[in-house]
Amino acid sequence: MKLPVTKWILLFLAVPIAAVSIGSWQLMNWWSKVSAAPVTPETTAKVIKYQIKEGSTAQQIGRELESLGVIRSSQAWDLWSRWIAMQEPDGSYQAGTYELSTADSLEKNARKIWEGEVAQLSFTIPEGWNIRQMAAYFEDQGFFTAKEFLAAAERFDTKDFPWLPKITKGYPRLEGYLYPDTYQVAAGTLKPEDVIRQMLTQFEQVALPVYQKEKGKTNLSLAEWVTLGSIVEREAVVASERNLIAGVFTNRLKQSIPLASDPTVEYAFGITQTPDRPLTFQQVQTPHPYNTYVNAGLPPTPIASPGVESLKATLNPQKTDYLYFVAKYDGTHVFSRTMEEHLAAQDAIHDKREAEKKPESVAN
Template sequence: MAKRFPKGLLFFAIALALVGTATWQTWNWWLTTTAPIASSSTQAEAKPINLRVSPGTSAQEIGQDLAALGLIRSATAWSLWTRWTSFQDAQGGFQAGTYQLSKAQSLPEIASTIWTGKVTQQSFTIPEGWSIREMAQYFEQQGFFPAKDFLAAADQVSLAQYPWLPATSPTSEFPRLEGYLFPDTYQIASPVQPDAVIKQMLDRFEQVALPIYQQQKEKNLTLAQWVNLASIVETEAVVPEERNRIAGVFTNRLNKGMPLASDPTVEYAFGIKQTPDRPLLYREVETPHPYNTYINPGLPPAAIASPGKASLEATLNPENTDYLYFVARYDGTHVFSRTLAQHQSAQNAIHDQRDATKPSTQ
């Protein structure tokens, strides 16, 4: 006679099988929902997707955003992952910022990226000779932030943090930080904020430019005068080998009490930009303005642009020359003269050459 299988063991075996099946299904679901969406064959095709996490966004909201973007398979899996794993006990939290993520990343990889704050880095380049207003327009055109926000942030910098900055703005019309936002290429975390950009540029000035001035043994110019004059040299010099000579001309004119007669200061004053076909007009250079160095002897009230390292160094080491004048050719170089008569002769010759190369209208 066959022995009966004990009912208790039978029930236990059935229950064990059901639990095993449920466990396997749960495990299989877990592996599926936390795995990368892009398969191994399509990983190379997975394009970066930007996720913006605003300050104060909850973990649940992040999961919903990730699912909506198709970066994870399940917001529920995200919620379970952030509760069950070490994220629950670890110090810190999910960091605000813009992240560049991919469907080729698994859920744990995405979670780790946002938890550790590995935000997207963006770059921007400010050329030598740009004014703050040109920088503001650039940032707006790049889609970083409105130009007015940058100008407003520039007027709110704490002098306690940068005690070497000028104490006051020369006029309410022109920014106080003009000349001190160091031109360079920068990397900055996204989303880009105006105050963060300004801090980075002032820090670079402090690191690169300020030591050049501090290491100068004989200081004939104050820091503000140095930056001021260097900004004019920067906007006048096109060919690098002429930079020290141009600085020498301006130094000579300052020592003799002559007006600098620099076109860029007039352009800055009136917000205009001359071209070969549209030079400055006599009525413009004769219009009174604090920044018009055709009328006012000495330096303008403050800098007109951000000078680069080379112009800052040239201003402290001007060429020892007896030139007092220079006029631009149309190839970036200049003709230098010792006397006003020579200067006027050079101007006429350049104008005649320009007229001779213009296409005939007949």
């Protein structure tokens, strides 16, 4: 018996439709497998840091991610990349460093890179660090070399920061103005200039308004304020003494007495004194523009990056008739009005320290 034409047509159409349906099901089944997270119940998820360089192609990225175990199939990656490029023709994979998890699907990791969700790095610059210490820190952390950071600081274009004081050629231009704080930065493509800009911006937002609000209280220029603030920062170990120390230096400046600040000598000659190895007479008497034992007034630039509390103390020095102070080795100081009192305090502190050493010597 012959089938009617319409039934032949329906049968003819049903065969390819069924084939397409079977093919679609197979494709979906394949995609669900290859786009799934690589981690299995028998394995432990890992977070892998992966850097994409400028100019990397989707194919290169896919092959590398497959070899790292972040995705199951570079072929599936290529398909997803083609699809997203059609959906978002203005988009692209973004250069940078990413934290990609083997517990995430291909699409989730791909989206992260497509949308530029780069990993964040943090760095902390303590109050009282100078630019050389910062440079060494960045090199130690693997951000860039100390030489690169110092060179970038010297050539940095300051046009966006017109408030920065003009510094005599030969002295560090940005010393004191790279604000000490904890920062978050994008990983992978970080440049010294990016860090410098972020730190100057932080000074502009945190420290500069303090001066602008209270500069009527002082005769100090912005440069002098930051310079004196940096010395207060390096001298004050105990927060409660900041205003006292600022007051001593203010009194000495008014009377044209050299500040005689140990940290300025340490900065000048790149040395660090300790309780057992204090500065020598020869060191404090060696001529140098930053040596405030032999030069009256302030040094040519700040000697470190002061925090906002030391800067505030410099604008609000405690009014006393103290002209001297000496460290007690516990972070605090003895403050004196006359040289005689100061020398007596030095002797008393020295004798006490020597007495504390004797039991150790006997025990040994």
